[in-house]
Amino acid sequence: MQITNVSIRLCKGKSRLKAIASVTLDNCFVIHLIKIIQGQKGLFIAMPSSNKNSKGIYLDIAHPINHETRNMLETAIKSSFQEKVEKENLENQTVEEKPLEFIIVLNFTIKGIKGWFVFIMVYYFFNMKKNELYHSLIMKHYRNPLNKGLRKNDNEKCFIKENEIINCGDDRITLQVCIDNDLIFDIKYEVEGCAILISSISLMSLYVKKIPFIKLQNKIINFVNMLQGTKFKKELLEEELQIFEVIKNFPSKFACASLPWQLLLQIIQQAISNKKN
Numbered sequence: 001m002q003i004t005n006v007s008i009r010l011c012k013g014k015s016r017l018k019a020i021a022s023v024t025l026d027n028c029f030v031i032h033l034i035k036i037i038q039g040q041k042g043l044f045i046a047m048p049s050s051n052k053n054s055k056g057i058y059l060d061i062a063h064p065i066n067h068e069t070r071n072m073l074e075t076a077i078k079s080s081f082q083e084k085v086e087k088e089n090l091e092n093q094t095v096e097e098k099p100l101e102f103i104i105v106l107n108f109t110i111k112g113i114k115g116w117f118v119f120i121m122v123y124y125f126f127n128m129k130k131n132e133l134y135h136s137l138i139m140k141h142y143r144n145p146l147n148k149g150l151r152k153n154d155n156e157k158c159f160i161k162e163n164e165i166i167n168c169g170d171d172r173i174t175l176q177v178c179i180d181n182d183l184i185f186d187i188k189y190e191v192e193g194c195a196i197l198i199s200s201i202s203l204m205s206l207y208v209k210k211i212p213f214i215k216l217q218n219k220i221i222n223f224v225n226m227l228q229g230t231k232f233k234k235e236l237l238e239e240e241l242q243i244f245e246v247i248k249n250f251p252s253k254f255a256c257a258s259l260p261w262q263l264l265l266q267i268i269q270q271a272i273s274n275k276k277n
Helices: 067-087 128-143 194-208 213-228 239-249 250-274
Strands: 003-010 016-026 029-039 041-048 049-051 057-060 123-126 158-163 171-180 183-192
Touching: 003 067, 016 067, 041 067, 057 171, 067 158, 123 158, 128 194, 128 250, 158 250, 171 250, 194 239, 194 250, 213 239, 213 250, 239 250
Parallel strands: none
Antiparallel strands: 003 016, 016 029, 029 041, 049 057, 057 123, 158 171, 171 183
16 A cells, blocks of 8 residues: 555644645545644644544544554655645644644554454543543553452352453453452452553452442442543542543543443442342
């Protein structure tokens, strides 16, 4: 696959949109509406996208399937843009491949349980402090998940549940919860999946122990509501858990962040039911 033509149209004025590009591949396939946008820290390239809702979320509707293809497109666009700018005697500016500020990029697994699928890149612009906290928290628990590894299930007070997310690659969980006197005294797990799933279950294992079931159920429901962007009570959630509020802007990652909590809620409800019987 070769690039056979690049067309650049400069957009003059005060708009953040500085140029629109189209790229022709092998004289037959054309990608239109590739944009060069002014960010707070410079220009960047944005693939064709559309608004999903009013919160500022953009989903790429055309996205290169691998880094080699993307690099090829970006190199050609940057080169053509610079030539166009020089030709029209405009101020020269460096173009980056992605925004340098206020950005989350979520990578989806490419090889799924039932075959291969193409991921979609999500860009969301928001407060820098939240961005840094979110990335720091996710990577901290992804690299060093707490309470990982199942204990020997020789205790009748331990419950085990398993689940997986079919549409998010190979994400799967085995959750083990040990309960005594309506309190969780230990929680362990095995998990395979994305950074959001792993960090979510790691944090959950830290913040759900020794809480009465009624309060714990409210906490779980409250956390899930927060992920969905519906009304929730901040006072019921620790500050680290509140950082996950940004997930409401990524509906496709809701299942990853919420699955551990939903499994835990099922276990609690099972324990309550067993006690009544």
